[in-house]
Amino acid sequence: MIGLDSLKQISDYEWEIPRTARGDMRVPVRLFATRELLEAAFDDKSIEQAINATTLPGLVGNVIVMPDMHQGYGFPIGGVAATRFPDGVISPGAIGYDINCGVRLLGSFIDYAAVKDQLDDLASALNAHCPSGVGSKGAVRLSEAELNQVCENGSKWALKKGYATEQDLRRTEERGCLDGADPDKVSDRAKERGRAQLGTLGAGNHFIEVDVVDKIFAEDAAQAMGLREGCLVVQIHCGSRGFGHQICTDYVQELQGAVKRYKINLPDRELVCAPLNSPEGQAYLAAMRCAANFAFANRQILAHAARQAFEVVLAGKTPNWHLPQIYDITHNMGKIETHAIDGERVKVCVHRKGATRAFGPGSPELPDEYQTIGQPVLVPGSMGTASWVLAGTAASMERSFGSSCHGAGRVMSRHQAKREVRGETLRRELEAEGIHVRAGSLPGLAEEAPQAYKNVDAVVETVAGAGIARLVARLKPVTVIKG
């Protein structure tokens, strides 16, 4: 049994579980956390899951865990692991079912004070324009041929159809399209589920939120991103919907046999994997990229719908109601990247599950306008609390495979949250704080209550203290749309 006393403290914000802590570990675990956050992590299975993740064949460096860590399935939420390309493994369970769940941030020139009285109308318009909730279906219905185009082209498909601008793509991770997606590696079932769900938010912790920029911490970065104190911004949090869920389900099932064929022993069957250069690994990678591209297109269509809602409510009432994109990042993804490991440039597959890419200044993957400031890192808080915009650093490239935290991180089960919080009471409390809420389900709202999550300020203080991201701006919610 591993306790806090088994961990080596590197700094106030970084800890190590040595490789010798358990016999089957291939690499150490590095945790970015304050002592308080780390002690809380021992309340669930996130530490055990991080140690289990170190048994994946072909790992390099350390398994990294972010301060918003919490128990998931197989791999902890907040986990980052890199496997050597091409002989290391890829694990669908270490990426998750909601492939390319992510966050998009749109900026504006809209002064909060000037449109405060329009926000309730804006909440209704966003709710009407952006389909959400259990089983929601989108306005865009795709033929199989069109779905294949979405799989292969992601946001480029959306640009061609008039849902995107060239700037949107430039300011999206991977420009909104991963190469190497192969729709032939996607099951008919996944395609059937995907065809009706493009342009939908879904339910659970997915949301659209209008925030006001509350405080700027780094003028240079805020200016480059277009963040202005007192102005509105929009966050869109969702993923690949049933399309991605089905692809992950199919391949977790498929790889149950592959681990036996490749004689891979794992402590948890949810971590099933296959070598990247095996037919099974290649097939999953090609299918996962289809889901990733679907999710990029999904958030793009929702951004288009949000822009329409803003136009309906604010055109003519404010000088400029447009919503230029700041950035779009992914949370659950496996990406082939090159990182410096022990002084050597190594091509790896970086698994991020509930963690974001956070590339530092000068990374060739970033658009020109972010070259000097680093990649925008979007960290939504829990409902009703602050969200943060950070920027990637040189240290994140050296110490966390260019990664950072993705949110607040849950501390309370959904069941407990519903027992302790009444959805209607919570809605009234949020409204009293000036936050306009539209929710598909009041019990669903209760599950996402702020007290069910860690303090996001403590999470971002940790990554900033560790140096793997720097603070740019704090956002305060004024409108929340939940499925």
Place this chain on the structure above:
Amino acid sequence: MQNTSLQPGFREQPHTADWALEVWASDLGGLLQQAAHGMYALMQVKLSGEPREAYRVEINAADREVVLVTFLSELLYFTQRDNVGFDQFDLTWEEQRLTAMVEGAPIESIAKEIKAVTYHNLEVRETERGLEATIVFDV
């Protein structure tokens, strides 16, 4: 979420982010039924009375864990495709093959969506209650 007054049964277990469901029954067929009942209870599915609809499910599986995950994943797929939930099950497990007739009705209301059935720490164990397992659902 509990159904312990009668054997077999199911009970929700604590999980920080997702849902964990403990199920038990005297045999594998009963375990699959309890798991299905528990899964629909977690989603708070309410079925309309009519029309009743029946589906045939056939699964070849190397072990009991695979059949459990595959069976529930099949039901979830039908639920999401056809907006149907199931409450009656006729199951036969012989020589690594499950043959099932599942019967249900259109869903009148549903509170929560399950994204997937996971293998996380899944083990079908033999205990004094017969067979037991704890299934983690991604929500």
